Amino acid sequence: MTEQAASGASAGLWRRLMNGRDPGEEHRAATPLELFFDLCFVVAVAKAAAELHHAIAEAHLADGLVGYLSVFFAIWWAWMNFTWFASAYDTDDVPYRLLTLVQMAGVLVLAAGVPAAFEHFDFTLVVVGYVLMRVALIAQWLRAAAEHPEGRGTALRYAAGIAVVQVGWIARLWAPGMWAGITFVVLVLAELAVPAWAEARGGQTHWHPRHIAERYSLFTIIVLGEVILASLTAVQSAVSASGVSVPLVLVAAGGLVLVFALWWIYFTGAEAHLGSLRTALTWGYGHFVVFAALAAVGAGLGVTVDAATHHAHVSEQAAALSVAVPVAVVMLVLAVLHRLTGTGAVERAVLVLAGAVVVLAFAATPPLFGLGGAMVGMGLTVSMTLAGNLVLSARHARGRG
Template identity: 50%
Template structure:
């Protein structure tokens, strides 16, 4: 959140988006692989430990990454992905039916990792464009591989993992609320705004939790196309959840006169992630399991939170709108697709 606080908004957003892609992509690939080929034997566990080492290396390099030095972060990312290559090779060796799919995954992932290492030695002026190309190459690998044979997955297992990751990210927002209270207890002169932001952001975080877990997520991944949409759109959902915690910290800095951002811009650091989160979940999981009322209230509510900066007390409008959205969801529960069709015909 420091880039935002220093009014380096564009640089901060780009760096965050790039760093979060690495975290999300490595996690998502492992999650889908695990639901298909989790043997839980000694080698599977060792390769998982290697991936953990890659995670730690990547985390250690994030500070330099934000300063433009990609070396350590990319090395950690490649370690994570090379371990995944080994997992796919094992899967291909053990499954004749899905051998072509598994080896396509292994070859595709391995080839892209070589290019990530090449990124470290090309001229700096070329790196941003090559970075974008490599991101596209990464997300293209599953699309190509799955056309050679669809790997099996367990809808409930997959969506449970997505839900757990969401809880972790929303927990960071609760930490932001806690920090507001800590600032107040540390003797800040004006306690009321800090207490207010703590209460309001708690309401926002709880509402987002309710909205996320309202629909039956397992029904959103019935086909390969649906699964790809569910998985890829979750990048924006997860990134927004993570950015919300940064936005709360920015709001605290603004309230304590430690930010170069205007009050309006600081409020946008909360309302924009909230809008993206709600719209993303509505698109991939809610709209196909909701009636007309819900399918109007949720997206409209997501857009209305963008008007929050016009309210003198930050996050007030966002909290009120989300509570209204949750109230509608409580009153009008999820409906099955067949039920919605019968309602439309009636």
């Protein structure tokens, strides 16, 4: 490489023009920075799931669920916004990386505030972390507006919409009594409305459909990995405290089969087709439920381990429900999303519905089969639902051939 070429490469690394990526770019894949970014976010997911686990085990379900959904929305929404921005404007130069670092720092601050949010409904540190992430994203959008004339209107709308809502989140810290809940709902709706408003009024950003689908898939794997880690930690603690027992082995085995089957259901069929903004937003927003429910499965598995070793303050039926409910939610929402994006992974919606009902029914069976038997039954039910859809998909493919 000549000295002039090396100088040009170095200059390109320092600063590249943020003029929008090609949405039809071949072989577009997640970057190392995006993967590193995801790992920071899964720390926050793990903290939220751990707090939910403790809340359920201590019979504080209502408070725990409110705290969990509130915190998880902040985590997911900040991740989603960065992911879609990066799909359209990733330059991977020094300013871009530094602003991404600020967002990563913000999510770690948010994660540090999760215990206070659960235990005292004190969201101060969570909001500080969230605002750090959002201010960095506003800076990214302003840079895109300055350097990409074609997308300037959309970029400015994003920056303005995000900024206005962040002022609302800060002001909400002083909302008294019932207004705290009301303002939370209003601000969540405002957040969800910003992309639709910005894209519809200013023109669609150049996000890459296949890149977006891959990013969501990778984050799903990371969340499932967190579920496995949380379950393993719970089992290790139980073995250290009480030793190995048949119920504990059955709970662990049933949980592993369950998580593997859920992974297979997600990664069955063709790549998601995100052909329109409406489809993409519905698919993207629907993943809030998928991610939150998958992480909640990990919390529920921790509760079942506690119940199996008599360290939980809830019944075995309640412990089984803490797994069955999020599993059923994942199955049903994935069925809708698979249908929406034409992946072909769900051939019979009634089969998925029946599987979800049977999973919920197993939550009532611990008095008959024990908690371990109920967990094994859930795992087998999800596996059979998967197998039925695979068989039907294969028949449908042969019929078309």
